[in-house]
Amino acid sequence: MKLENKKILVTGGAGFIGSNLVEFLLARNGIEVVVYDNLSSGKREFIAPFFKNSNFRFIEADLLNKKKLAEEIKEIDIVFHLAANSDIRYGMRHPEVELKNGTIATSNLLEVMKENNVRKIVFSSTSAVYGDKPKVVPTPENYGPLFPISFYGAGKLACEGLISAYCHNFGFYAWIFRFANIVGKNGTHGVVFDFIKKLRKNPRELVILGNGEQSKPYLYVKECVEGMIYGVEKANDRLNYFNLSCRGATRVKKIAQIVTQEMGLKNVKFKYTGGERGWSGDVSQVRLDPRKMRSLGWESRLSSDQAIRLGVKELINQL
Numbered sequence: 345m346k347l348e349n350k351k352i353l354v355t356g357g358a359g360f361i362g363s364n365l366v367e368f369l370l371a372r373n374g375i376e377v378v379v380y381d382n383l384s385s386g387k388r389e390f391i392a393p394f395f396k397n398s399n400f401r402f403i404e405a406d407l408l409n410k411k412k413l414a415e416e417i418k419e420i421d422i423v424f425h426l427a428a429n430s431d432i433r434y435g436m437r438h439p440e441v442e443l444k445n446g447t448i449a450t451s452n453l454l455e456v457m458k459e460n461n462v463r464k465i466v467f468s469s470t471s472a473v474y475g476d477k478p479k480v481v482p483t484p485e486n487y488g489p490l491f492p493i494s495f496y497g498a499g500k501l502a503c504e505g506l507i508s509a510y511c512h513n514f515g516f517y518a519w520i521f522r523f524a525n526i527v528g529k530n531g532t533h534g535v536v537f538d539f540i541k542k543l544r545k546n547p548r549e550l551v552i553l554g555n556g557e558q559s560k561p562y563l564y565v566k567e568c569v570e571g572m573i574y575g576v577e578k579a580n581d582r583l584n585y586f587n588l589s590c591r592g593a594t595r596v597k598k599i600a601q602i603v604t605q606e607m608g609l610k611n612v613k614f615k616y617t618g619g620e621r622g623w624s625g626d627v628s629q630v631r632l633d634p635r636k637m638r639s640l641g642w643e644s645r646l647s648s649d650q651a652i653r654l655g656v657k658e659l660i661n662q663l
Contacts, residue, residue, distance in 0.1 A: 345422070345464065345517070345576055349374035353420045355407060355453065356427030358386030361468065361523075361565060363530050365424060368569045370397055380416060382406040384445075385430045390530045407449035413456045422464040424572075425453060430533050432496040436625045439495045446499030447506070454510050466519045466576055467507055471560075471587070471630050472497030473522060482631035485522070485585055494625030504585075511583045519576050524589040524632055524648075527655030528565030529662060535596060535622075536656055539603045540663055549613045550604070553622030556597035556614070560630040563590045564651035567644045574642040589632035590644035594652050596622070602649075606656045 352369060356362040357379030363386070369375050376399045379391055383404060394400040405412045407427055417423075429435050429445045450467075457465065474483050475491040492498045510516040531537045542550055563571075571588045579586075597614070604612045620628045634643060646654065 345580065347375055347422070347573065347577060348372060350421040351376040351378065351419055352422055352424060353378045353380055353417060354424045354426065355380045356386060356425075357381050358383060358388060358391045358402070359426060359430065360530050360532050361526055361568060362386065362426045363390035364528070364565045365426065365569045365572070366391060366394060366400070368566070368573065370394060370399060375399065377401070378403065378416065378420065380405060380407070380413070381427065385532055387532070407452055408444065410452050410456055413452060414460065417456055417460050417462055420462050422466065423453065423457060423462060424466045425450065426468045428468070429496065432494060432625065433623050435495050436623065442495040442499040446496075447502045450503040450506055454506060457516075458510065458514050463515055464517045465507060466572060467503065467521070469500045469504055469520050469522045470497060471522055471524055471632055472627060473501045473504065476627050477629070482633040484633040485587055485636055493627065496625065508583055516582075518583050519572075519579060520583070520585040521572055521575065521588045522586065522632070523568060524561040524563045524630070526565050526568050527562050527651055529658045530565070531655065531659050535599055536603065536652065536659055537663075539600060540607070540656075540659055543603065543607055543609060543612070544663070547607075547609050547612065549615055550600055551615050551617065552596060552600055553617050554596065554619055554626070554628065555616050556600065557595055557620070558622060558626065558628040559593045559595045561589045561593045561632055562648045562651045562655070563588065563644060564646050564654055567646060567651070571637060571642055571644070575637065575640065578640050586637050586640075587632040587634055588637065589634045590646060590648050590651060592648040593631060594648045598649070599652055602653055603656050606653070606660055
């Protein structure tokens with residue numbers, strides 16, 4: 345599906361990945377972008393540069409408000425659904441947050457789309473749907489059974505199921521992207537964000553959750569956005585689903601070293617809390633198989649280590 349001259353609704357468009365996506369879309373010919381965000385984790389300043397653009401509109405509202413959503417979704421051609429609870433550890437303590445902000449919000453969105461004859465949705469999912477220690481590594485999209493260990497992963501999997509059912513029963517077209525860990529400009533959470541914040545408070549010591557051996561692929565946010573757009577424009581099945589990842593993986597211990605280097609800090613003491621996980625729902629080892637996107641013609645230019653270093657530089661300058 346070509347996106348030129350389309351009117352696009354981006355839920356969560358004031359957030360980390362959402363704001364980068366909006367920037368990318370507005371640079372394309374004739375695309376109108378409507379951001380729908382309740383600003384619970386998104387930030388107005390992330391989208392402030394777009395307010396003077398005649399092809400941009402911002403709606404501060406919640407997906408749980410179906411009446412408002414129904415008013416705003418008319419004349420939309422395609423929805424990029426990125427709204428979610430970004431604080432996954434908070435969601436582990438309060439599972440109802442993932443239910444409301446994830447599953448119920450997505451159900452509301454799909455139902456309002458159906459009622460208004462909007463039949464195309466792009467969904468930001470996660471590698472967390474694969475669960476802990478999958479038996480196939482790197483893990484492909486057709487791996488199963490899927491048993492997530494975090495409420496965030498469980499909520500994303502539930503949303504994938506809803507989207508699949510709407511495709512089958514109501515003629516929707518969908519593109520689901522299971523993200524690696526994303527880093528870069530406008531980051532609001534995650535290990536890089538946390539390390540920079542901690543070191544600004546105490547540049548002599550860094551507390552690292554777990555044993556530091558946790559290792560995952562990290563994808564640069566602009567490449568994440570580019571990959572999503574490429575997949576939407578090139579894949580045309582009724583239900584399309586892809587891992588969105590990169591080459592390699594980066595250990596938390598190495599991320600700590602890169603952050604301290606880029607901040608110009610020396611002799612920082614690393615203090616580990618111990619255990620293979622940083623927190624109870626953390627999948628400590630992730631390897632995603634990116635070949636399905638590669639067969640479509642797209643792959644990341646940056647390795648995981650390169651994405652981390654560039655993302656660290658951007659966040660240091662921003663925070």
